[in-house]
Amino acid sequence: MNAHPIAVFDSGLGGLTVLRALRGRLPHEDFFYFADTRFLPYGDKPESFLRERGVRIAEALVARGAKALVIACNTATAAAAEAIRAAIGVPVVALEPGVKPAAALSRSGTLGVLATTRTLHSERFQRLVGHHAPGVEVVAQACPGLAEAIENDGPDSPRVGALLDAYVAPLAAAGADVVVLGCTHYPWVAAAIARRMPVGTTLLDTGEAVARQLERLLVHGGLLGGGHGRLQLSTSGAPQAVQCTVDRLWDEKSTVDHWEP
Numbered sequence: 001m002n003a004h005p006i007a008v009f010d011s012g013l014g015g016l017t018v019l020r021a022l023r024g025r026l027p028h029e030d031f032f033y034f035a036d037t038r039f040l041p042y043g044d045k046p047e048s049f050l051r052e053r054g055v056r057i058a059e060a061l062v063a064r065g066a067k068a069l070v071i072a073c074n075t076a077t078a079a080a081a082e083a084i085r086a087a088i089g090v091p092v093v094a095l096e097p098g099v100k101p102a103a104a105l106s107r108s109g110t111l112g113v114l115a116t117t118r119t120l121h122s123e124r125f126q127r128l129v130g131h132h133a134p135g136v137e138v139v140a141q142a143c144p145g146l147a148e149a150i151e152n153d154g155p156d157s158p159r160v161g162a163l164l165d166a167y168v169a170p171l172a173a174a175g176a177d178v179v180v181l182g183c184t185h186y187p188w189v190a191a192a193i194a195r196r197m198p199v200g201t202t203l204l205d206t207g208e209a210v211a212r213q214l215e216r217l218l219v220h221g222g223l224l225g226g227g228h229g230r231l232q233l234s235t236s237g238a239p240q241a242v243q244c245t246v247d248r249l250w251d252e253k254s255t256v257d258h259w260e261p
């Protein structure tokens, strides 16, 4: 089992921002990354759809031999993490917007959260804010269209720029001094978000925390591997199109193949 890969999935290529942190911390592990591009974006899909899809993907990844699973998507976590944990027998690491560390860091008492509509409307997010940010003003900004624009038009495209102008302005206007990147696609545009906020604003993503948690679970389960750091990338969408986006975003040459869970 130790030599088996760790599976990571997202609606698309946002989860690569998490994968980068996982591979940095665990360079000897092999990873299998699945982008569910056929259903990108997850952010506007009904919760019941995301739950069923998440469980189906998780079961198929375990059937492929995954020794652990990372849900590298805040939206899928909000909708499906509990159902996935109940359905499969390998360790699962899920991620959620870093509201807790953000509340601890904020000096202005106002923090901003950028995430998908589905994540912000979830019970899980409401609970997170209720438990970890009492007394803090949380400006939660949904960003419809942003994840797709990052993938389809590119992080530096005019379309992404226009969406960021609209979505970041309310956080700056409210005086947020910490911005939570509550969708794994958004670290691809972290610099562009920072440029739209006052100097000194802290941006938080959860990649490093997820990597530490995965390492703890592997150590605890006796599952650490001594592999070669191999990476396999698959998509439920059109591999050629996804390949072009990977080549633009990812600094390592990796081939994308088609896989349907």
Ligand code: DGL
Pocket: 010, 011, 012, 014, 015, 040, 041, 042, 043, 044, 072, 073, 074, 075, 076, 116, 119, 147, 182, 183, 184, 185
């Ligand atoms: N990357 C995903 C997340 O972390 C969602 C993007 C989408 O498919 O809407 O929430």
